Amino acid sequence: MGFHDLVQRVRERELALEQRHAQASASWQGLRGRWREGWTPTRIVLGGLLGGFVIGWARPVRRVTGLPASRWVQIATSLWSMTASFRAKEAATHAEAAAGEAGAVAETAAETAEVAATATGVADTAAAPAAPAAEAVAPVAPARPLPSDARRRVDTGWDTEPRPAEAATELSER
Template identity: 40%
Template sequence: MRFETLRQRVERTEARVQRCMDRAESSRTELRQMWKLGWTPPRIIIAGAVAGFLVGRAEPLSKVGGTRWLQLIGTASSMIASIRAAAASETAEDAAQTAAASETAEDAAQTAAAEAAVAGTEAQAAPTYGHAAAPGRVPTGTAPAPAEAATEISER
Protein backbone atom coordinates (compact mmCIF):
# COMPACT_ATOMS: atom_id res chain seq x y z
CA MET A 1 0.00 0.00 0.00
CA ARG A 2 1.07 3.49 -0.66
CA PHE A 3 1.74 5.94 2.13
CA GLU A 4 -0.88 8.40 0.88
CA THR A 5 -3.58 5.72 0.91
CA LEU A 6 -2.72 4.77 4.50
CA ARG A 7 -2.72 8.40 5.58
CA GLN A 8 -6.17 9.00 4.05
CA ARG A 9 -7.50 5.88 5.76
CA VAL A 10 -6.20 7.06 9.12
CA GLU A 11 -7.76 10.52 8.61
CA ARG A 12 -11.15 8.99 7.73
CA THR A 13 -11.00 6.74 10.78
CA GLU A 14 -10.07 9.66 13.05
CA ALA A 15 -12.95 11.71 11.65
CA ARG A 16 -15.34 8.78 12.24
CA VAL A 17 -14.12 8.39 15.83
CA GLN A 18 -14.58 12.13 16.42
CA ARG A 19 -18.15 12.00 15.08
CA CYS A 20 -18.93 9.05 17.36
CA MET A 21 -17.47 10.88 20.37
CA ASP A 22 -19.50 14.01 19.57
CA ARG A 23 -22.68 11.96 19.19
CA ALA A 24 -22.02 10.14 22.49
CA GLU A 25 -21.41 13.46 24.28
CA SER A 26 -24.63 14.99 22.93
CA SER A 27 -26.57 11.85 23.90
CA ARG A 28 -25.09 11.97 27.42
CA THR A 29 -25.98 15.65 27.79
CA GLU A 30 -29.53 15.04 26.55
CA LEU A 31 -29.94 12.07 28.89
CA ARG A 32 -28.77 14.16 31.87
CA GLN A 33 -31.25 16.92 31.02
CA MET A 34 -34.13 14.49 30.58
CA TRP A 35 -33.21 12.72 33.83
CA LYS A 36 -33.30 16.01 35.75
CA LEU A 37 -36.57 17.07 34.13
CA GLY A 38 -38.12 13.66 34.83
CA TRP A 39 -37.67 13.84 38.61
CA THR A 40 -40.68 15.88 39.61
CA PRO A 41 -41.79 16.04 43.28
CA PRO A 42 -44.65 13.53 42.88
CA ARG A 43 -42.32 11.07 41.18
CA ILE A 44 -39.76 11.47 43.95
CA ILE A 45 -42.42 10.76 46.58
CA ILE A 46 -43.70 7.73 44.70
CA ALA A 47 -40.16 6.40 44.22
CA GLY A 48 -39.48 6.82 47.96
CA ALA A 49 -42.67 5.03 48.91
CA VAL A 50 -41.93 2.14 46.53
CA ALA A 51 -38.33 1.88 47.77
CA GLY A 52 -39.54 1.89 51.39
CA PHE A 53 -42.07 -0.82 50.61
CA LEU A 54 -39.44 -2.98 48.91
CA VAL A 55 -36.99 -2.57 51.78
CA GLY A 56 -39.74 -3.47 54.25
CA ARG A 57 -40.58 -6.58 52.25
CA ALA A 58 -36.94 -7.60 52.00
CA GLU A 59 -36.34 -7.20 55.75
CA PRO A 60 -39.50 -7.94 57.74
CA LEU A 61 -40.27 -5.97 60.86
CA SER A 62 -39.93 -9.04 63.05
CA LYS A 63 -36.20 -9.15 62.35
CA VAL A 64 -35.73 -5.53 63.24
CA GLY A 65 -34.74 -5.25 66.89
CA GLY A 66 -35.64 -2.46 69.29
CA THR A 67 -32.18 -0.98 68.94
CA ARG A 68 -32.63 -0.30 65.25
CA TRP A 69 -35.99 1.37 65.90
CA LEU A 70 -34.32 3.65 68.45
CA GLN A 71 -31.60 4.48 65.94
CA LEU A 72 -34.23 5.26 63.31
CA ILE A 73 -36.19 7.48 65.69
CA GLY A 74 -33.02 9.24 66.87
CA THR A 75 -31.90 9.90 63.32
CA ALA A 76 -35.32 11.19 62.28
CA SER A 77 -35.59 13.47 65.31
CA SER A 78 -32.11 14.92 64.78
CA MET A 79 -32.92 15.54 61.12
CA ILE A 80 -36.15 17.34 62.05
CA ALA A 81 -34.34 19.36 64.72
CA SER A 82 -31.65 20.45 62.25
CA ILE A 83 -34.30 21.49 59.70
CA ARG A 84 -36.11 23.52 62.37
CA ALA A 85 -32.84 25.12 63.50
CA ALA A 86 -31.98 26.09 59.94
CA ALA A 87 -35.42 27.63 59.47
CA ALA A 88 -35.15 29.49 62.79
CA SER A 89 -31.71 30.87 61.93
CA GLU A 90 -32.98 32.03 58.56
CA THR A 91 -35.95 33.74 60.22
CA ALA A 92 -33.65 35.34 62.80
CA GLU A 93 -31.33 36.58 60.07
CA ASP A 94 -34.25 38.16 58.19
CA ALA A 95 -35.50 39.77 61.40
CA ALA A 96 -32.03 41.13 62.16
CA GLN A 97 -31.77 42.65 58.69
CA THR A 98 -35.21 44.22 59.05
CA ALA A 99 -34.33 45.58 62.50
CA ALA A 100 -31.04 46.99 61.23
CA ALA A 101 -32.83 48.68 58.34
CA SER A 102 -35.46 50.18 60.65
CA GLU A 103 -32.77 51.36 63.11
CA THR A 104 -30.89 53.00 60.27
CA ALA A 105 -34.04 54.73 59.07
CA GLU A 106 -34.89 55.78 62.63
CA ASP A 107 -31.36 57.15 63.19
CA ALA A 108 -31.57 59.08 59.91
CA ALA A 109 -34.95 60.53 60.91
CA GLN A 110 -33.62 61.57 64.31
CA THR A 111 -30.53 63.16 62.74
CA ALA A 112 -32.67 65.03 60.22
CA ALA A 113 -34.99 66.25 62.98
CA ALA A 114 -32.03 67.42 65.06
CA GLU A 115 -30.50 69.23 62.08
CA ALA A 116 -33.84 70.88 61.30
CA ALA A 117 -34.17 72.02 64.91
CA VAL A 118 -30.64 73.45 64.90
CA ALA A 119 -31.28 75.16 61.56
CA GLY A 120 -34.55 76.59 62.87
CA THR A 121 -32.82 77.91 66.00
CA GLU A 122 -30.03 79.48 63.97
CA ALA A 123 -32.52 81.04 61.59
CA GLN A 124 -34.38 82.66 64.49
CA ALA A 125 -31.24 83.82 66.31
CA ALA A 126 -29.15 85.06 63.39
CA PRO A 127 -29.83 88.59 62.14
CA THR A 128 -29.88 89.27 58.46
CA TYR A 129 -26.62 90.76 57.35
CA GLY A 130 -28.08 93.23 54.93
CA HIS A 131 -30.31 94.96 57.46
CA ALA A 132 -29.25 94.38 61.07
CA ALA A 133 -25.45 94.45 60.81
CA ALA A 134 -23.41 97.38 59.77
CA PRO A 135 -21.86 97.06 56.33
CA GLY A 136 -18.55 95.17 56.52
CA ARG A 137 -19.22 93.93 60.05
CA VAL A 138 -20.13 90.43 61.11
CA PRO A 139 -22.12 90.06 64.32
CA THR A 140 -20.28 88.12 67.02
CA GLY A 141 -21.32 84.52 67.71
CA THR A 142 -22.50 83.66 64.20
CA ALA A 143 -20.55 82.99 61.06
CA PRO A 144 -21.53 84.65 57.81
CA ALA A 145 -22.89 82.68 54.94
CA PRO A 146 -20.24 81.76 52.33
CA ALA A 147 -21.47 84.27 49.76
CA GLU A 148 -21.51 87.08 52.33
CA ALA A 149 -18.05 86.15 53.58
CA ALA A 150 -16.69 86.24 50.03
CA THR A 151 -18.29 89.63 49.46
CA GLU A 152 -16.88 90.98 52.69
CA ILE A 153 -13.37 89.77 51.82
CA SER A 154 -13.54 91.19 48.33
CA GLU A 155 -14.67 94.61 49.62
CA ARG A 156 -11.62 94.99 51.84
Protein backbone atom coordinates (compact mmCIF):
# COMPACT_ATOMS: atom_id res chain seq x y z
CA MET A 1 0.00 0.00 0.00
CA GLY A 2 1.45 3.36 -1.02
CA PHE A 3 1.93 6.45 1.08
CA HIS A 4 -0.84 8.37 -0.68
CA ASP A 5 -3.26 5.51 -0.08
CA LEU A 6 -2.45 5.59 3.62
CA VAL A 7 -2.91 9.36 3.74
CA GLN A 8 -6.29 8.98 2.03
CA ARG A 9 -7.35 6.32 4.54
CA VAL A 10 -6.35 8.57 7.44
CA ARG A 11 -8.36 11.46 5.98
CA GLU A 12 -11.40 9.22 5.57
CA ARG A 13 -11.10 7.98 9.15
CA GLU A 14 -10.72 11.53 10.46
CA LEU A 15 -13.83 12.59 8.56
CA ALA A 16 -15.76 9.62 9.96
CA LEU A 17 -14.54 10.49 13.47
CA GLU A 18 -15.68 14.10 13.09
CA GLN A 19 -19.09 12.92 11.91
CA ARG A 20 -19.42 10.55 14.88
CA HIS A 21 -18.36 13.34 17.23
CA ALA A 22 -21.05 15.62 15.78
CA GLN A 23 -23.66 12.85 16.17
CA ALA A 24 -22.64 12.17 19.76
CA SER A 25 -22.72 15.87 20.58
CA ALA A 26 -26.18 16.23 19.09
CA SER A 27 -27.41 13.15 20.97
CA TRP A 28 -25.97 14.49 24.23
CA GLN A 29 -27.67 17.86 23.73
CA GLY A 30 -30.95 16.08 23.04
CA LEU A 31 -30.60 13.92 26.16
CA ARG A 32 -29.76 16.95 28.29
CA GLY A 33 -32.81 18.80 26.99
CA ARG A 34 -35.12 15.85 27.60
CA TRP A 35 -33.67 15.37 31.09
CA ARG A 36 -34.41 18.98 32.01
CA GLU A 37 -37.88 18.82 30.51
CA GLY A 38 -38.59 15.68 32.53
CA TRP A 39 -38.05 17.39 35.89
CA THR A 40 -41.52 18.76 36.48
CA PRO A 41 -42.46 20.18 39.90
CA THR A 42 -44.58 17.11 40.68
CA ARG A 43 -41.69 14.75 39.96
CA ILE A 44 -39.33 16.85 42.07
CA VAL A 45 -41.70 16.75 45.06
CA LEU A 46 -42.31 13.02 44.67
CA GLY A 47 -38.55 12.39 44.40
CA GLY A 48 -37.96 14.40 47.57
CA LEU A 49 -40.65 12.50 49.47
CA LEU A 50 -39.36 9.14 48.29
CA GLY A 51 -35.75 10.08 49.08
CA GLY A 52 -36.74 11.30 52.55
CA PHE A 53 -38.61 8.06 53.23
CA VAL A 54 -35.62 5.94 52.18
CA ILE A 55 -33.19 8.02 54.28
CA GLY A 56 -35.52 7.85 57.30
CA TRP A 57 -35.93 4.12 56.93
CA ALA A 58 -32.18 3.44 56.53
CA ARG A 59 -31.19 5.83 59.38
CA PRO A 60 -27.61 6.35 58.25
CA VAL A 61 -27.04 9.05 60.88
CA ARG A 62 -27.44 6.56 63.74
CA ARG A 63 -24.83 4.30 62.19
CA VAL A 64 -22.40 7.14 61.54
CA THR A 65 -22.67 8.82 64.96
CA GLY A 66 -21.35 5.68 66.63
CA LEU A 67 -17.89 6.18 65.11
CA PRO A 68 -15.11 7.34 67.46
CA ALA A 69 -13.47 10.75 66.92
CA SER A 70 -10.22 9.19 65.74
CA ARG A 71 -12.08 7.49 62.91
CA TRP A 72 -13.61 10.85 61.85
CA VAL A 73 -10.14 12.37 61.75
CA GLN A 74 -8.88 9.44 59.68
CA ILE A 75 -11.77 9.80 57.22
CA ALA A 76 -11.25 13.56 56.91
CA THR A 77 -7.51 13.12 56.38
CA SER A 78 -8.10 10.49 53.69
CA LEU A 79 -10.57 12.71 51.85
CA TRP A 80 -8.24 15.71 52.08
CA SER A 81 -5.32 13.67 50.72
CA MET A 82 -7.43 12.33 47.91
CA THR A 83 -8.58 15.80 46.81
CA ALA A 84 -5.02 17.13 47.07
CA SER A 85 -3.73 14.33 44.84
CA PHE A 86 -6.45 15.03 42.25
CA ARG A 87 -5.55 18.73 42.27
CA ALA A 88 -1.85 17.92 41.92
CA LYS A 89 -2.53 15.60 38.98
CA GLU A 90 -4.67 18.26 37.30
CA ALA A 91 -1.97 20.89 37.84
CA ALA A 92 0.67 18.55 36.43
CA THR A 93 -1.49 17.88 33.38
CA HIS A 94 -1.98 21.61 32.80
CA ALA A 95 1.74 22.27 33.26
CA GLU A 96 2.63 19.53 30.80
CA ALA A 97 0.19 20.91 28.23
CA ALA A 98 1.53 24.44 28.73
CA ALA A 99 5.10 23.22 28.32
CA GLY A 100 4.16 21.47 25.09
CA GLU A 101 2.46 24.60 23.77
CA ALA A 102 5.45 26.75 24.77
CA GLY A 103 7.80 24.38 22.95
CA ALA A 104 5.67 24.50 19.83
CA VAL A 105 5.51 28.30 19.96
CA ALA A 106 9.29 28.51 20.45
CA GLU A 107 9.88 26.24 17.45
CA THR A 108 7.49 28.30 15.32
CA ALA A 109 9.19 31.54 16.40
CA ALA A 110 12.62 30.13 15.59
CA GLU A 111 11.45 28.96 12.18
CA THR A 112 9.82 32.32 11.48
CA ALA A 113 12.95 34.19 12.50
CA GLU A 114 15.05 31.92 10.33
CA VAL A 115 12.75 32.38 7.34
CA ALA A 116 12.68 36.16 7.87
CA ALA A 117 16.45 36.32 8.13
CA THR A 118 16.82 34.22 5.01
CA ALA A 119 14.24 36.26 3.09
CA THR A 120 15.85 39.60 3.94
CA GLY A 121 19.36 38.28 3.52
CA VAL A 122 20.32 39.45 7.00
CA ALA A 123 22.29 37.15 9.24
CA ASP A 124 21.76 37.06 13.02
CA THR A 125 24.97 39.02 13.59
CA ALA A 126 23.91 41.77 11.20
CA ALA A 127 20.76 42.47 13.24
CA ALA A 128 22.86 43.45 16.28
CA PRO A 129 23.69 47.04 15.17
CA ALA A 130 19.98 48.00 15.37
CA ALA A 131 20.03 47.53 19.16
CA PRO A 132 22.15 50.64 20.04
CA ALA A 133 19.61 52.95 18.40
CA ALA A 134 16.86 51.49 20.57
CA GLU A 135 19.04 51.84 23.67
CA ALA A 136 19.65 55.52 22.94
CA VAL A 137 15.91 56.20 23.10
CA ALA A 138 14.99 53.98 26.05
CA PRO A 139 16.67 54.12 29.46
CA VAL A 140 18.96 51.21 30.23
CA ALA A 141 17.58 48.77 32.80
CA PRO A 142 19.97 47.31 35.38
CA ALA A 143 21.25 43.87 34.40
CA ARG A 144 19.71 40.97 36.29
CA PRO A 145 21.54 37.70 36.82
CA LEU A 146 20.44 34.90 34.54
CA PRO A 147 18.60 31.97 36.14
CA SER A 148 20.63 28.84 36.62
CA ASP A 149 20.23 25.82 34.40
CA ALA A 150 19.70 23.62 37.44
CA ARG A 151 15.96 24.24 37.32
CA ARG A 152 15.78 23.00 33.74
CA ARG A 153 17.53 19.69 34.34
CA VAL A 154 15.41 16.58 34.68
CA ASP A 155 15.33 15.16 38.20
CA THR A 156 15.99 11.47 37.62
CA GLY A 157 15.20 10.61 41.23
CA TRP A 158 11.46 10.92 40.50
CA ASP A 159 11.24 8.76 37.37
CA THR A 160 9.53 5.90 39.21
CA GLU A 161 7.22 5.77 42.16
CA PRO A 162 8.93 4.96 45.44
CA ARG A 163 8.11 1.81 47.32
CA PRO A 164 5.62 2.36 50.16
CA ALA A 165 8.31 2.07 52.83
CA GLU A 166 10.52 4.63 51.05
CA ALA A 167 7.61 7.01 50.58
CA ALA A 168 6.66 6.82 54.25
CA THR A 169 10.27 7.37 55.33
CA GLU A 170 10.73 10.36 53.04
CA LEU A 171 7.50 12.00 54.23
CA SER A 172 8.36 11.43 57.89
CA GLU A 173 11.81 12.99 57.43
CA ARG A 174 10.37 16.31 56.25
